[in-house]
Amino acid sequence: xxxxxxxxxxxxxxxxxxxxxxxxxxxxxxxxxxxxxxxxxxxxxxxxxxxxxxxxxxxxxxxxxxxxxxxxxxxxxxxxxxxxxxxxxxxxxxxxxxxxxxxxxxxxxxxxxxxxxxxxxxxxxxxxxxxxxxxxxxxxxxxxxxxxxxxxxxxxxxxxxxxxxxxxxxxxxxxxxxxxxxxxxxxxxxxxxxxxxxxxxxxxxxxxxxxxxxxxxxxxxxxxxxxxxxxxxxxxxxxxxxxxxxxxxxxxxxxxxxxxxxxxxxxxxxxxxxxxxxxxxxxxxxxxxxxxxxxxxxxxxxx
Amino acid sequence: xxxxxxxxxxxxxxxxxxxxxxxxxxxxxxxxxxxxxxxxxxxxxxxxxxxxxxxxxxxxxxxxxxxxxxxxxxxxxxxxxxxxxxxxxxxxxxxxxxxxxxxxxxxxxxxxxxxxxxxxxxxxxxxxxxxxxxxxxxxxxxxxxxxxxxxxxxxxxxxxxxxxxxxxxxxxxxxxxxxxxxxxxxxxxxxxxxxxxxxxxxxxxxxxxxxxxxxxxxxxxxxxxxxxxxxxxxxxxxxxxxxxxxxx
Amino acid sequence: xxxxxxxxxxxxxxxxxxxxxxxxxxxxxxxxxxxxxxxxxxxxxxxxxxxxxxxxxxxxxxxxxxxxxxxxxxxxxxxxxxxxxxxxxxxxxxxxxxxxxxxxxxxxxxxxxxxxxxxxxxxxxxxxxxxxxxxxxxxxxxxxxxxxxxxxxxxxxxxxxxxxxxxxxxxxxxxxxxxxxxxxxxxxxxxxxxxxxxxxxxxxxxxxxxxxxxxxxxxxxxxxxxxxxxxxxxxxxxxxxxxxxxxxxxxxxxxxxxxxxxxxxxxxxxxxxxxxxxxxxxxxxxxxxxxxxxxxxxxxxxxxxxxxxxxxxxxxxxxxxxxxxxxxxxxxxxxxxxxxxxxxxxxxxxxxxxxxxxxx
Numbered sequence: 001x002x003x004x005x006x007x008x009x010x011x012x013x014x015x016x017x018x019x020x021x022x023x024x025x026x027x028x029x030x031x032x033x034x035x036x037x038x039x040x041x042x043x044x045x046x047x048x049x050x051x052x053x054x055x056x057x058x059x060x061x062x063x064x065x066x067x068x069x070x071x072x073x074x075x076x077x078x079x080x081x082x083x084x085x086x087x088x089x090x091x092x093x094x095x096x097x098x099x100x101x102x103x104x105x106x107x108x109x110x111x112x113x114x115x116x117x118x119x120x121x122x123x124x125x126x127x128x129x130x131x132x133x134x135x136x137x138x139x140x141x142x143x144x145x146x147x148x149x150x151x152x153x154x155x156x157x158x159x160x161x162x163x164x165x166x167x168x169x170x171x172x173x174x175x176x177x178x179x180x181x182x183x184x185x186x187x188x189x190x191x192x193x194x195x196x197x198x199x200x201x202x203x204x205x206x207x208x209x210x211x212x213x214x215x216x217x218x219x220x221x222x223x224x225x226x227x228x229x230x231x232x233x234x235x236x237x238x239x240x241x242x243x244x245x246x247x248x249x250x251x252x253x254x255x256x257x258x259x260x261x262x263x264x265x266x267x268x269x270x271x272x273x274x275x276x277x278x279x280x281x282x283x284x285x286x287x288x289x290x291x292x293x294x295x296x297x298x299x300x301x302x303x
Numbered sequence: 304x305x306x307x308x309x310x311x312x313x314x315x316x317x318x319x320x321x322x323x324x325x326x327x328x329x330x331x332x333x334x335x336x337x338x339x340x341x342x343x344x345x346x347x348x349x350x351x352x353x354x355x356x357x358x359x360x361x362x363x364x365x366x367x368x369x370x371x372x373x374x375x376x377x378x379x380x381x382x383x384x385x386x387x388x389x390x391x392x393x394x395x396x397x398x399x400x401x402x403x404x405x406x407x408x409x410x411x412x413x414x415x416x417x418x419x420x421x422x423x424x425x426x427x428x429x430x431x432x433x434x435x436x437x438x439x440x441x442x443x444x445x446x447x448x449x450x451x452x453x454x455x456x457x458x459x460x461x462x463x464x465x466x467x468x469x470x471x472x473x474x475x476x477x478x479x480x481x482x483x484x485x486x487x488x489x490x491x492x493x494x495x496x497x498x499x500x501x502x503x504x505x506x507x508x509x510x511x512x513x514x515x516x517x518x519x520x521x522x523x524x525x526x527x528x529x530x531x532x533x534x535x536x537x538x539x540x541x542x543x544x545x546x547x548x549x550x551x
Numbered sequence: 552x553x554x555x556x557x558x559x560x561x562x563x564x565x566x567x568x569x570x571x572x573x574x575x576x577x578x579x580x581x582x583x584x585x586x587x588x589x590x591x592x593x594x595x596x597x598x599x600x601x602x603x604x605x606x607x608x609x610x611x612x613x614x615x616x617x618x619x620x621x622x623x624x625x626x627x628x629x630x631x632x633x634x635x636x637x638x639x640x641x642x643x644x645x646x647x648x649x650x651x652x653x654x655x656x657x658x659x660x661x662x663x664x665x666x667x668x669x670x671x672x673x674x675x676x677x678x679x680x681x682x683x684x685x686x687x688x689x690x691x692x693x694x695x696x697x698x699x700x701x702x703x704x705x706x707x708x709x710x711x712x713x714x715x716x717x718x719x720x721x722x723x724x725x726x727x728x729x730x731x732x733x734x735x736x737x738x739x740x741x742x743x744x745x746x747x748x749x750x751x752x753x754x755x756x757x758x759x760x761x762x763x764x765x766x767x768x769x770x771x772x773x774x775x776x777x778x779x780x781x782x783x784x785x786x787x788x789x790x791x792x793x794x795x796x797x798x799x800x801x802x803x804x805x806x807x808x809x810x811x812x813x814x815x816x817x818x819x820x821x822x823x824x825x826x827x828x829x830x831x832x833x834x835x836x837x838x839x840x841x842x843x844x845x846x847x848x849x850x851x852x853x854x855x856x857x858x859x860x861x862x863x864x865x866x867x868x869x870x871x872x873x874x875x876x877x878x879x880x881x882x883x884x885x886x887x888x889x890x891x892x893x894x895x896x897x898x899x900x901x902x903x904x905x906x907x908x909x910x911x
């Protein structure tokens with residue numbers, strides 16, 4: 001408790017630290033926003049809540065790290081991760097997701113939870129339980145006399161995340177497939193009647209999301225680190241982001257992604273890194289509680 | 304007519320700018336059969352939903368036997384003896400008809416230990432009697448979800464009777480029912496009214512049915528009360544005819 | 552002839568198996584004891600998940616809560632808990648014969664009761680959530696509990712608590728816990744058999760089939776839902792207390808609140824055996840436990856991958872479960888009657904339910 005108060009006083013005494021945490025939070029939040037967008041896409045179009053989202057990210061991260069160990073620069077590993085994840089996404093869609101898409105929501109939730117366990121344990125068997133990080137050998141910029149440090153990797157990660165997000169959004173707006181996806185999200189039956197192959201749309205959406213996760217994972221491996229069991233934390237994070245914003249609300253999802261990044265930086269600084277997971281779970285419960293209050297039937301019992 | 308059992312006064316309800324009910328006032332007399340008609344989208348089901356507590360109302364007052372109920376929730380209103388059936392029939396699909404009936408007993412004074420009650424002799428008898436009343440006795444052990452639509456509708460009606468309501472709101476009881484069976488249904492509704500003393504308030508599209516049954520009919524159009532009166536008068540009212548034909 | 556007449560026999564048979572098993576297979580006493588625990592897991596999960604249609608992913612919370620409450624009670628009766636947990640790593644603290652059993656009995660009962668009380672609080676939070684949000688919310692509670700206990704020094708934080716040592720030989724200890732877990736699962740089975748035959752059973756089935764309709768009929772849905780959770784929590788709390796003492800050492804992540812093992816086993820066993828039936832969870836637990844023990848032995852290292860695959864396979868390809876499958880195949884043996892398809896009826900598709908075209 002004392003330590004917490006101490007940390008808060010430090011923040012009060014050195015306002016510049018706040019700025020540092022804010023920048024850090026925004027830089028990392030960009031990656032959350034990107035992956036959350038993918039989750040919201042699958043959620044909105046297919047009505048599947050993908051609990052393996054975080055594990056897709058970890059897979060992307062491990063691919064980048066693995067290639068980095070064999071001499072490929074991590075930023076070149078990113079497209080590879082995208083392609084590999086796209087293929088994994090396609091396979092999972094064929095074998096699992098396409099079979100549960102029309103069933104009740106708990107079924108798809110549980111199925112993706114099963115996928116998550118397989119991926120986690122698979123990564124654990126393949127690469128061991130240690131924390132890994134892809135080395136990009138880039139400088140760290142210092143501002144305000146060393147009070148704020150911005151590793152170049154984080155800035156590059158931010159730019160990449162932003163570029164990818166813009167590319168995906170433009171794709172959704174302009175391309176035929178993007179339009180078909182949006183039509184399906186609005187009313188799948190109507191889309192089918194109008195000749196849209198919704199099966200293809202679903203498959204594409206799931207693959208697209210997996211590829212987005214691959215990219216996000218590559219960035220995570222570069223700016224942060226990866227570990228087989230960290231995926232669950234990411235899944236919960238992204239779930240919080242999308243639940244807080246509402247899956248149909250794209251700007252909201254992106255804003256909430258940034259908010260999540262900033263919240264975690266401050267929370268981590270004040271409470272200490274060991275409470276990170278607890279903090280995220282608490283946030284989940286709070287978001288669910290708030291949502292509940294909003295949805296509460298307004299008719300109240302008198303007396 | 305005697306004292307009204309339901310009094311609706313100046314009730315308004317809008318959904319995000321779309322006005323579904325604007326200052327509707329009407330009263331349902333005790334012991335009778337009251338009809339509610341109006342073209343599609345005129346706000347009939349919205350009014351029903353407001354009365355049974357499905358959603359809050361924007362303004363106005365709704366009273367059941369003189370008691371204000373516009374702030375109560377669905378369950379509490381149901382326990383006061385005001386029940387509704389749904390337009391798209393709703394029954395408990397994976398349970399059989401008798402089970403559907405047994406769980407529809409009134410829950411007015413149910414205490415904690417009533418949850419675990421299982422003495423059923425009299426209750427089962429009543430359930431079977433009511434199933435016979437609607438003509439489902441032979442099918443009483445069938446899974447409710449496997450019945451035809453019309454049979455499910457009858458089952459829902461029997462479940463409502465099992466609950467011993469004082470007022471029953473029926474949302475299009477004859478919609479989707481084979482025309483040859485409608486007369487039987489009308490006769491049963493009338494018997495429920497006379498034999499069990501249940502006040503009925505019915506939304507109906509089928510004019511022949513409603514004219515045949517109701518003592519008083521209210522007509523809604525564009526969310527407002529257009530007119531009310533006896534079936535004969537309504538039938539001759541030019542405004543009602545215009546509303547149905549789309550003129551305004 | 553029919554299942555109703557076979558039933559009493561089945562219970563006697565189960566009783567016989569339960570009593571005889573540790574004598575017939577003395578080497579596997581612990582494994583079979585865990586099987587009874589699995590049956591408790593499956594049966595309690597099915598109260599909400601199968602009978603009431605509320606799929607929880609956080610029932611393990613009550614198991615862990617019971618475990619920790621009983622541990623704290625047992626120790627707190629004779630020592631200061633904070634000192635005990637910090638000293639346990641360095642010194643061996645002994646409990647006398649009577650201290651052990653008084654503490655154990657009191658701790659177990661308290662564990663069950665506190666879990667039940669916690670269920671009231673949890674219920675008022677989670678029952679406002681529907682569908683997948685309910686599953687995620689309950690999962691969140693279980694994960695949060697694991698995290699909080701992990702950083703709570705008073706109860707030993709992440710390094711856990713060593714419980715009082717059983718004052719008897721290892722064989723006696725095995726049999727003691729075996730029969731406790733067996734008795735618990737057997738009593739639970741009889742209790743649920745009675746419970747599902749009362750109005751309570753009908754009410755929670757009605758909530759599963761159409762909660763809005765049940766509300767519209769004036770059913771006290773909130774009370775039923777909360778009571779269902781309290782019942783599940785009480786039995787899970789008892790089982791947690793017993794299992795904690797059986798292993799002798801408890802810690803938050805892998806023993807008390809294991810969200811990816813025991814917690815998910817509950818769901819899997821019920822799906823495998825058949826949701827919403829009395830015997831489905833029992834059958835599922837037995838089959839699952841055997842599969843699990845075999846894979847754990849022969850696929851060491853790969854066991855969790857196998858577990859994940861098993862989840863996917865069961866969920867995707869075999870969701871009605873063993874008992875559900877048999878019931879669908881031979882409905883008349885279970886007293887279920889389905890209306891014969893009437894050919895003149897116009898088939899209705901799910902999306903067209905509001906515009907019925909069917910007739911009698």
